[in-house]
Amino acid sequence: MIKAVLFDLDGTLCDSDTAWSIAQNETFQRLRKRYPYVLEEAITNAWTTVHQKLFQQLDAGKCSMAAVRDSRFQCLFEELGLPTDTVMQELNDFFCSRYITSLYLYEDVSVLEELHAYHVGIITNGAHDEHTDSQLSKVRYLGLSERIQSLTISGEIGVRKPNIEIFKVACERADVLPEEAMYVGDTIQNDIVGANRAGMTSVFINRKSEELIPQIADEQPDYSISNLQDVLPYLKHKQM
Numbered sequence: 446m447i448k449a450v451l452f453d454l455d456g457t458l459c460d461s462d463t464a465w466s467i468a469q470n471e472t473f474q475r476l477r478k479r480y481p482y483v484l485e486e487a488i489t490n491a492w493t494t495v496h497q498k499l500f501q502q503l504d505a506g507k508c509s510m511a512a513v514r515d516s517r518f519q520c521l522f523e524e525l526g527l528p529t530d531t532v533m534q535e536l537n538d539f540f541c542s543r544y545i546t547s548l549y550l551y552e553d554v555s556v557l558e559e560l561h562a563y564h565v566g567i568i569t570n571g572a573h574d575e576h577t578d579s580q581l582s583k584v585r586y587l588g589l590s591e592r593i594q595s596l597t598i599s600g601e602i603g604v605r606k607p608n609i610e611i612f613k614v615a616c617e618r619a620d621v622l623p624e625e626a627m628y629v630g631d632t633i634q635n636d637i638v639g640a641n642r643a644g645m646t647s648v649f650i651n652r653k654s655e656e657l658i659p660q661i662a663d664e665q666p667d668y669s670i671s672n673l674q675d676v677l678p679y680l681k682h683k684q685m
Contacts, residue, residue, distance in 0.1 A: 447646065447680055449564035449619040453630035454580060457650050458554050458567070459587055464547035472540040479532050483525060491524040510600050511572040511579070514541075541578035545586050553673035557592045563680075564619040566595035568611060568628065570635065573600035595619055607639030616645070629676060638663045648676060
């Protein structure tokens with residue numbers, strides 16, 4: 446019997462991709478106004494390179510998501526050969542602010558109002574601090590704090606999805622066994638693999654209509670949906 450329904454945040458409950466694109470484009474425009482001789486392509490390439498390097502360090506456990514966030518613009522300016530002055534910090538602050546204010550919840554998040562019989566929570570990778578660009582700030586900004594009973598963030602726990610420890614902690618906070626929890630996420634590697642290995646019921650929310658071709662058993666979700674409302678019939682089925 447399912448007693449808890451837990452969700453990923455980015456790409457599952459909110460459209461973070463669109464928000465990121467808006468913040469990125471507007472920040473790049475500001476950068477070029479200050480340094481018009483820097484080509485847009487050079488900025489884009491440097492930004493990609495910086496994030497690849499930082500996320501490699503993150504995945505290797507050499508730094509935190511907060512450290513990635515706080516160092517990305519310094520690394521960008523160094524990559525572009527620009528002075529790491531006040532402009533760098535101004536752009537960093539603008540990016541973070543523009544990103545969070547561009548976030549919005551998907552309409553089907555209304556399903557949360559229909560899950561009163563369950564413990565509802567969020568498991569997400571990211572920073573757990575008071576910074577504008579943290580998962581904690583995003584949850585508050587989106588008004589989700591009042592709609593969930595638990596929030597488990599990798600920056601607080603010290604491990605990232607798909608590590609099963611973060612799923613175990615979330616289940617402990619919900620006071621349920623893993624087999625009593627359903628987890629809904631939009632990525633196979635982080636969400637479905639992690640939930641499966643933790644022993645939870647895994648649900649893949651396929652918002653991009655991706656073709657699902659599992660390479661290993663852990664990549665196969667128990668259910669695949671295109672709308673969060675579709676979890677309701679599966680929940681009823683699991684209760685039978």
